[in-house]
Amino acid sequence: MMNRKINAAVFPVAGLGSRFLPATKATPKEMLPIVDKPLIQYAVEEAVDAGIKKMIFVTGRNKRAIEDHFDTAYELEADLALKEKHELLDIAQSVAPKGVEFVYVRQSTALGLGHAIFCAKPALSNEPFAVLLADDLIRSSIGAVQQLIVAADETARPIIGLEKIQPHQTRAYGVISIRETMGKHVVASNLVEKPKPEDAPSNLGVVGRYILPYEIFDVIAKLPTGSGGEIQLTDALAVLAQRDGVIGVLLEGQRFDCGSKLGFAQANIEYGMEHPEIGVDLKAYLKALAI
């Protein structure tokens, strides 16, 4: 049963982030900023905006900065209060909104995304939950996870975010087989993780947003290792898709692949152009560059 309120979101953040070395040698990649806000905070804000109250982080070694980020910063706050820097104090304090719970579980060995989600099981109750991959930054009027929750309410099935991809991109995505389209939704009958272009069953790739049923843990527990020798969430979803169908939502909005240097740079430019403090000057600078 999927049509219940989504109360919890899981953020797998144990990855090494080696694509961003040396920046990620001692800093979690999820803490890299788009303008002035770390990637993970965008994802948490998206979940908060969708009414989610419990944030579960699946962390690993060298990820303490994430816990500190969503905690009280006494020294900083006292200093800002003393200097009457009220706006900055407000920014620092609103990182962890009131009434939102932050929970941390460890993934001590990097055995894949499916395994990371499995690590969150003790922090969840027997109800559907959201998963957000902070690398996928999605700018949209209705938050991506909210778009998925609407589909979960309508269909009572597991939900995945989708976007159209090019043949040369298939090796970076989970790709679905299309059973049928139902209005704005696509019913997936199967999923494959990172296929070669010639093996890709469609041009629809999975974006890092999911609404998963609690039953997925039984499926993950029985999975053999998949692509890259890892326990893949895509393989668990393939089992659910073959059983009852999984619903794909073509996400509205613009997605930035902030797991890649190009996507990360593009996001900084796009968000920078809209930023109240630097937007006007950045646009002027970019215009001058283009001449």
Ligand code: G1P
């Ligand atoms: C993960 C998933 C993949 C999905 C992608 C979206 O891959 O395994 O199915 O399409 O996120 O960003 P990763 O990018 O972690 O290799």
